[in-house]
Structure formats: C-alpha cells, structure tokens
Amino acid sequence: MTTRLTVAQAIVRFLEVQYVERDGVETPFFAGCWGIFGHGNVAGVGQALLEREHEGNTHPGAHVLRYHQARNEQAMVHASVGYARHRDRLAAFACTASVGPGSTNMVTGAALATINRIPVLLLAGDVFATRVSNPVLQELEDPTSLDVSVNDCFKPVSRFWDRVNRPEQLPLSLLAAMRVLTDPAETGAVTLSLPQDVQAEAWDWEDDLFARRVWHVGRQPIEDGALSRAAQVIRSARRPLVVAGGGTIYSGANDALRAFVEATGIPVAESQAGKGSLPYNHPQSVGALGATGTTAADALAEGADVVIGVGTRYSDFTTASKTVFANPDVRFVNLNVMSLDAHKLSAVAAVGDARRGLEQLTNVLTGWRAPAEHTARATELAREWDDIVQSSHEIGHAPLPAQSEVLGVVNRVTRPQDVVVCAAGSMPGDLHKMWRTRDRKGYHVEYGYSCMGYEIAGGLGVKMAALDAGENRDVVVMVGDGSYLMMSQEIVTAVQEGIKLIIVLVQNHGFASIGALSDSLGSQRFGTSYRYRTGTGLDGDVLPVDLAANAASLGARVLQVNGITELEKALAEAQASDVTTVVHVETDPLVPAPASPGWWDVPVAETSVLESTTKARTTYESNKQRQRSHLRPATLATPTSTEERDAR
C-alpha cells in the first residue's frame, strides 16, 4: 500500500509517529515544529504543517506536529535545545527555515546543540534541486560547483547532514536522522537540507514509512574488562574525586551517583552541565569545579590521585585549562556513553550509560571506601565555601547592589524545583560557584557554547518542557544587558504562547565579564562597556538605553527595581503573576564575586608597548607552567608508592 504525499507532507507525517522508549516508558519524540517561513519553505514544509493543523482541527485529538512561531531562527533552535535538555534528550523539536539567511541563522543554534550534545532536527530550506530557475533569491553562486549552497555551512556543526535531492532519498535520510537524534552518544543537531522544489514534489510512499516507530534508548553497561580496570584504579585511590557532568543528569543517574558516593565516601565536584547531580547540601557535594570552581572542589582536584569523570566532556572550564588536576600521579577513570569523552585525559575508558555504569561500579567496589579523613575533609571544605557564598549575599554594596546579592535573593526566594537559566556573561561563572541547586533539573546554564542570546529563548524552551511534562516549575532567566540586546525578541513568543517566564535583567552597561577578563589580561577593559564616543574613544557617559521600556514594548510585564529589598518584592510579584515578567535591576559591574582558585587559558600578547600587557604576559607565562598534558596511561602502575605520594 502507498500514500501519495509531497516530500514535506511525508516528513511531517513521519515525525508525528516517532517515539522513544527508555526504562520501559514510551513517549512521542517530537514536541512540535518551530518555523519562520519564506519562499524556501512556505509552500513546502509550511503547507504540510497547515494541512496537519487543519486535520487536527477537523478531527480533534489527532496527533499533529504542533507549529510554533518564533521571531528569529537562531532563537528557535535555542528554544528547542532548552526543551530537549530539560527533557533529558528524550524529546525534541524540529525547526523549519527558509532558504538562505533563514537557514544560516540556525547555524549558531546547530553548533550550540551539537557541542552540548542535545538533539534538534533542522529542516533547512535549500535552493532548487532542478536548478532551472537559478540563481534563486538568496542563492550562493559558487563558481566551482553547482552542488554547493549556504547549507553546506551546517556540515561541521551537525552530527548528521543530508540534502534530499529526490523523493526516493527521503526514507533513508529520515531513518538516519532519527537514529542519530535518539542515540545518546551521537546526538546533536541533525540537518536535512530540503530544496524548495523537492519539498513540494509528490511521491507514492510505502505506508510502512508512516508506521509508529519506537527508538530504544538503552543503558549500555560497561564491559567486563573495562569495569575491572576501572575498579582496580579506584581501589588504589586515597584521595579520589568524582567529576559529574551533564551526562549524569541526562541519564537520570542522580540516585545512582548518590548511592555510589555514599557507599565509597568519594566527594563530588560538578561541571556546568553537571550541576545538580547532587543537591548542594549533600555532605559529599563540593560544588563547581575548575576555572569557576569553589575553593573546595579545586583543592580536592589539586590533590586527587584518582578522578572519576561521569558524563563529562572535560571542557577547559572544568579542568581549569588542564591545571586543576595537579597531583603528578593523578589517574582518570571516565564513565561516558561517548567513547570520545571516555578516552580523554588518558583515562581508563568505561564506555557506558552513567546510571548503569555507576550501579556496576558500586557493585564491584562493595566493601571499599576512601579514607574517612578524605571524606570528612571534603565536607569541611564545602562548608567553608558555603560560608563565603553566604557573605557574598550580604555585602550590602551601595549605591548599586553587587551581582552576588542579586543572585543570593533569586536563589533564596525561588523554590527548589524552579529552574535558573543562563548562558553567557559574568553570571554563569557566579552561578556555577554560588547557586545552591536543590533539584536535578533546577540549574540550566548553557556553557558548552556559552552563547549570548540563548537565555530568553532557551528559557522559553525549558518552560515549555516543564509544562509538557506536567511539572510545576517557575523558569527564572538571568540575562545581562549585553545578551539581552543581542536576543530578547522571544519575549514576544512567550507572550504569544501565553507562557510565563520570570526574566531577571541585570543592567550593568556593558560586558562586566569580558571587562574583568580584559583587565586581568592587561587589555584595560577596552571595548567592554557601553559608553558614548568622545575624542579619546568609547569612554563617555553611559548610553541612555532603557531596557525596561524595551521589554514592556515587547509585551512583557516589567518591574523596575532599585536595590535588593525592592528586588525581593518584585520577585514575589513575578512569582504570583501568570504572565511573563521582566524584573529590571541595575548592579555595580566592578564588584567581583568570591574568587575561584581556578585559572583559564586566554593567551596574552607576547610582545607589546603597553606595560599592562607585558605585566599580564609574565603572569600568563607562569600559569602556563602549571598546565599538564595528562599523557600517562591510567592503567600503568603509578611510579611512586602510596606512602611517597602521601608524603608529598
């Protein structure tokens, strides 16, 4: 049996019947389709979505791919990523865009999705396959080939990329796309490039293409050999440390992690994506690791002899650019579903699902514990850091509050299950160090791509995910003025969809983060604050921008506050309200958060006429000395005895 449909209609039908199953629970994979229409998709995928909406209206309850309108294609990919991350990658969105700029606007979103290992399906409009009308509006004309279009830009940022030039190609492309999207080790952006003529072309499709299809997300165990190598290294440890990454959370391994560390006494440090793996007040939780690390986590990493990475990709922020693991005999055991990550830092590679793998490790290590004084020291160090955090909430800076005070209030007044969302600027580092996470999904900072502009769009996706999952959570987006100016237009989408966000807009007139970085690197905060041009550069008064008025003009309710007491009142109002509310607060950009001992490798000019730069270069060179390559295979016996190591 066959059904005659266009390529676009067939895609929509197919997406509607894709399901995932994990741990026996089956759910639809696609939550809907974001789209902005132009000539590259309006009569193709656009027409197909319209037809299905019509179907849904005439047959209420029909399972149709719901369409959502966005303001910007990059933002709709961000919203999709926010959604899929909150749903632990078991549900995702498709995004349809027009040919040319509509599609290339999604490239940044694709990179963000792939780097964070979050699924999103991009249906990128492309130029005619038949080429008769060439060059079409917005077509790139490559003099060397007629087979190249701007959509080739998606190749390095997609985990699967295909161009569907003929209808017959579609079934295999769709199946390949689904396999990658639902594979936890391979997932990321998947791009199907769809020539505008092919989208509208009809074909007689085998009905089997539209059969309900379930993609099974298994829990791959660590194979026996790797498990015993991992156990052997861990048993040799006297100062072990777990580094929990995003994979711990996506796998739902939180309870398994807790059981593993409670049985072994090993403390847990967290990457940005892994924050929330353990609640902040668990006695073995030592918080953020690395360049934005807590004094507790970084001190434990410094002395660690065995580091157990769980679901982490060991970004430079996590390893403090490979300075944080300073013990010359440190060895790594990496539990990761992705072989690439499992093998990093010359580790014993334990390829497998985080939850299943932690259960196996708990089992094989039965009876073994880290020295009690090590566990006790971790608890003590974490308590010391928490005292530092508490005082940073209470500094009473005037006339403008410090950012740490703002974060303190937001953290205190939100409920454990509420989600804080952030991505770029000075807040991600401050949140990583200081946010007291009480729920496994309570902390959502996009720090794989750290993309300015993710915040509001991503937060919208998180809230949609929470609503779809029937969860009662407020989503609190923390956004700086720089990020806000880059991408705030999805406030309109939130208003349109009747979705409530709480957006805390922190006005500090420029890039506090890069300003501080620039200062520390001898670049004198050049180009990092928003100031009028004078005869000497961009160093005049602050600009007269009114972001509160801007947010109000987009349809949000806006509460403008002065100081911490008003902020607390406004947050209570926002919590009680059921509409998207922007709380606008001005802070002093020059008050730093409590310092992290971690370093971050940002190269400084080797030669310069500026004294600030040459001084910074000297510091840079001495920090470079601390960098480690971690080349020694973890399975080699350590060259020094435990006693010698302890004496160090």
Ligand SMILES: Cc1ncc(C[n+]2csc(CCOP(=O)(O)OP(=O)(O)O)c2C)c(N)n1
């Ligand atoms: C799209 C993008 N461009 C540039 C950067 C580099 N960058 C990181 S933070 C930042 C400034 C952010 O400013 P703001 O949102 O006001 O936050 P603040 O630093 O003031 O806390 C810049 C330019 C980035 N991360 N993303």
Ligand SMILES: [Mg+2]
């Ligand atoms: Mg700013």
